[in-house]
Amino acid sequence: MTNLDIDYVLKRGVAEIIVEEEMRALLRSGKKLRLKEGFDPSFPDIHLGHMVALRKLRQFQELGHQIVLIVADWTAQIGDPSGMSVTRPMLTLEQVKANAQTYMQQFFKIVDKKKTEIRWQSEWFGKFTLTDIIQLTSKFTVAQFLARDDFSARYKAEKPIAITELLYPLLVAYDSVAIKADVEFGGTDQKFNFLVGRELQSMVGQPPQQCFMVPLLVGTDGSQKMSKSLGNYIGVAETPEQIYGKVMSVPDSLIINYFELLTDVPDEELEQFKKGLDNTTANPMTLKKRLAREIIAQLYDRKAAAEAEGHFERTVQRKEVPEKIALGTKSGKSLQDYLVENQLAKSKSEARRLIDQGGVYINDKREKDVNYIVQKDDIIRAGKRRYIKST
RNA sequence: GGAGGGGUGCCGGAGUGGUUAAUCGGAGCAGACUGUAAAUCUGCCGCCCAAAGGGCUACGUAGGUUCGAAUCCUACCCCCUCCA
Numbered sequence: 376m377t378n379l380d381i382d383y384v385l386k387r388g389v390a391e392i393i394v395e396e397e398m399r400a401l402l403r404s405g406k407k408l409r410l411k412e413g414f415d416p417s418f419p420d421i422h423l424g425h426m427v428a429l430r431k432l433r434q435f436q437e438l439g440h441q442i443v444l445i446v447a448d449w450t451a452q453i454g455d456p457s458g459m460s461v462t463r464p465m466l467t468l469e470q471v472k473a474n475a476q477t478y479m480q481q482f483f484k485i486v487d488k489k490k491t492e493i494r495w496q497s498e499w500f501g502k503f504t505l506t507d508i509i510q511l512t513s514k515f516t517v518a519q520f521l522a523r524d525d526f527s528a529r530y531k532a533e534k535p536i537a538i539t540e541l542l543y544p545l546l547v548a549y550d551s552v553a554i555k556a557d558v559e560f561g562g563t564d565q566k567f568n569f570l571v572g573r574e575l576q577s578m579v580g581q582p583p584q585q586c587f588m589v590p591l592l593v594g595t596d597g598s599q600k601m602s603k604s605l606g607n608y609i610g611v612a613e614t615p616e617q618i619y620g621k622v623m624s625v626p627d628s629l630i631i632n633y634f635e636l637l638t639d640v641p642d643e644e645l646e647q648f649k650k651g652l653d654n655t656t657a658n659p660m661t662l663k664k665r666l667a668r669e670i671i672a673q674l675y676d677r678k679a680a681a682e683a684e685g686h687f688e689r690t691v692q693r694k695e696v697p698e699k700i701a702l703g704t705k706s707g708k709s710l711q712d713y714l715v716e717n718q719l720a721k722s723k724s725e726a727r728r729l730i731d732q733g734g735v736y737i738n739d740k741r742e743k744d745v746n747y748i749v750q751k752d753d754i755i756r757a758g759k760r761r762y763i764k765s766t
Numbered sequence: 767g768g769a770g771g772g773g774u775g776c777c778g779g780a781g782u783g784g785u786u787a788a789u790c791g792g793a794g795c796a797g798a799c800u801g802u803a804a805a806u807c808u809g810c811c812g813c814c815c816a817a818a819g820g821g822c823u824a825c826g827u828a829g830g831u832u833c834g835a836a837u838c839c840u841a842c843c844c845c846c847u848c849c850a
Binding site (some may be wrong): 394402536596605606607619620622623624625626627628629630658659660661663666685692694709711722723724725727728729732733734735745746758759760 | 790792794795796797800801802803804805809810811812813814815816817
């Protein structure tokens with residue numbers, strides 16, 4: 376991540392910059408820029424989708440700029456309208472603090488802590504009065520807000536839009552004013568919010584922020600954007616083995632995209648990868664292994680990446696029994712009961728199905744008898760890769 | 767205040783008296799195949815009984831009609847849209 380040049384930072388893995396020319400001018404000016412990044416404490420887990428923007432923050436830090444991380448303890452209560460999620464539970468102060476803690480642990484795996492300033496929304500919204508809110512809301516019209524993609528889509532689809540949701544972009548925009556942001560970072564789904572921030576800043580006489588948007592990363596299912604609620608995510612806090620495995624399970628069609636957004640493998644090399652995949656001279660598996668290593672190396676280190684790879688090769692590719700196997704409960708029960716007892720199956724019916732379908736192995740031999748009595752030190756494998764050893 | 771629409775399994779969404787544990791899609795799980803935990807194909811996919819098979823619970827909640835209800839009736843709760 377050395378000799379970063381501005382073109383690379385502004386082009387690689389970037390969806391849109393508003394306004395690119397102003398952005399370049401700012402970078403040339405030599406000013407230390409304040410880069411805004413918000414975080415919703417109801418969702419403290421960071422996944423690779425977030426990592427795309429965080430990597431950009433990191434690059435800007437290396438160019439000498441300042442990150443301002445905003446803990447959105449107020450807007451968390453509203454919920455980002457783009458999520459269309461159910462009404463959120465109100466978080467207690469302790470929960471918010473705990474989540475912030477968790478979040479930052481993950482955040483600083485990618486972003487440099489020393490060049491980050493942390494601010495809480497409550498610093499300014501805590502003092503907000505009704506007058507402030509009326510002033511703020513009077514600056515925009517309903518039509519402007521309904522123009523926003525997901526609002527209009529929901530409106531047309533006769534889906535509900537809470538009034539507080541209209542407030543969300545305003546509050547986020549005000550954050551930009553409060554911290555005097557020069558640039559705001561996020562996914563393309565944040566465009567509207569960013570633009571409101573930009574507009575609000577100029578209304579109050581601040582130079583308007585630049586909007587730096589990265590593409591939304593597609594999740595491991597290969598179709599929808601990566602998100603925790605869809606279950607198609609790879610969390611940055613997961614173990615190297617988990618990350619490695621999940622990266623390998625990403626559809627082959629996403630390989631190049633992931634390299635582009637999540638690694639610094641040079642563009643020229645990616646060009647070769649692409650050619651190789653197109654004319655099938657490159658094996659997608661090999662590329663994904665590289666991809667997995669690159670990602671893990673950023674979140675942990677090269678060594679962890681190599682180890683995760685070893686683990687994958689042994690357990691998945693060569694189907695070897697892993698070195699360390701969790702110990703199960705006492706032997707002497709029927710296999711069916713034993714699976715349930717050790718949570719390898721949720722119910723007896725499920726255990727039966729698993730056995731009937733040939734998904735259970737005892738000491739490497741498929742066991743089809745649900746009444747097999749589990750012996751001491753049996754190594755039981757349920758499904759592809761869940762192992763347990765009886766005691 | 768008025769009018770209308772709706773609440774079904776993890777999610778989406780069919781079904782409007784029996785043949786419905788409930789079409790279908792997605793997710794998930796398993797198997798086969800594969801240089802990948804990719805793709806593809808096949809199967810499973812409420813719970814319980816060793817099983818052929820059987821039993822129990824389930825379609826917002828509570829009652830009712832009926833030999834039989836997710837489907838009909840009554841009350842209640844909740845959600846959405848439109849008009850004002």
